[in-house]
Amino acid sequence: MRPLATADAAVRIESDEWYRISTGDAVPDAPDRTTRSYGTLDLFEGDVFVNTGTTARDIDIDIEEWSVEPPLRIDDSDGFAEVVEISVSFETARLRIFAANGSQKLALDLEGGAGTYRLRLHSQYLDIRHKRHLLRLWPASMTQEWTYQLDHDRQPVERPDRTTETFEVTMTADQANIVRTEVRAMAALEIQNGDIDDIVEDCQQIRAVIESHDVSTGQLPVALTARQWKVTLATLEHPGSLASDPVRAEAMRRIRDEIVSQIGHHLPPGRVYGL
Incomplete structure (x- = not known):
């Protein structure tokens, strides 16, 4: 070429x-x-x-x-x-x-x-x-x-492929609202830190998917790519996202467990945050 x-x-x-x-x-x-x-x-x-x-x-x-x-x-x-x-x-x-x-x-x-x-x-x-x-x-x-980040050879590091297939997780409207709030907070934090792990775009896409649903009532079928689900899990597990309110912290843990139980077997190994 x-x-x-x-x-x-x-x-x-x-x-x-x-x-x-x-x-x-x-x-x-x-x-x-x-x-x-x-x-x-x-x-x-x-x-x-x-x-x-x-x-x-x-x-x-x-x-x-x-x-x-x-x-x-x-x-x-x-x-x-x-x-x-x-x-x-x-x-x-x-x-x-x-x-x-x-x-x-x-x-x-x-x-x-x-x-x-x-x-x-x-x-x-x-x-x-x-x-x-x-x-x-x-x-x-x-x-x-x-x-771009540069590797030890001072060559640019490829950005992740965000065009892979999606996997669906069913969650309640309250759970979807918690995810939406947490990824918005994570995106704001990472913008301040320079987004060295390249997750801000994923956070924005996760929010857009959730906001495309009616998040006021009922169950929501949320379809995200494997990378987006890994960013969601990293956000829910990140120390800066741990709520001081024990009730909210427990709700975040339950969302995390629910995601893993439904589509965890589709998620590849490796981290997307704090590499």
Whole structure:
């Protein structure tokens, strides 16, 4: 599998510490930097600003357009300082890169045309003042920004497959409400901690499934994937989720036992939290 199109450029970064990926036809005006955040990839006025850091002054930029999601790992690399993704919509079938002074440094006609793409940045230090940025993009629906964990080889760790079959557990409306409340609290906690175990998206999906039912009365058939059930169990067992109210703590234990009794044999070994 190879990219559809490629382009490259060398960009000299002065004191601004960023370059701009333009998504439209017009030459962009200089931004008001006081309104910008300073993540590595930052959406502003429809364009993507790439923060290059305070020390790097020379950036070698390689752009690759793919028809489908490209491999995450790049095994012939010495490893990366960061790998991060963002969703971006292109109004025109062209990607252009501008330096902070407004000069165009690179242009790539998109074989896939205008539309929504996923943009992945592999950032690598060549020395303290010199970086390589490999930017890969492919057609994909909008989803949350994501910064990958890196393994001991400084390669990005694959995100879990969330498209597997579902398994149904029947629980009461009260039990479903407890699960919904606990996964919402767990998601808020993990957002603060950086979501290093990649469970916030699962918590949001669990809530969405429960909220798609009428949780006011009766029995609910809740269908989740194996991973989502493991996240549910981890949430119910997490020390931070243990209720000080003995009645609620016992209710959480019973929910946990009920889940295990109904579909525990479908759940693979291994943890999803605190790896």
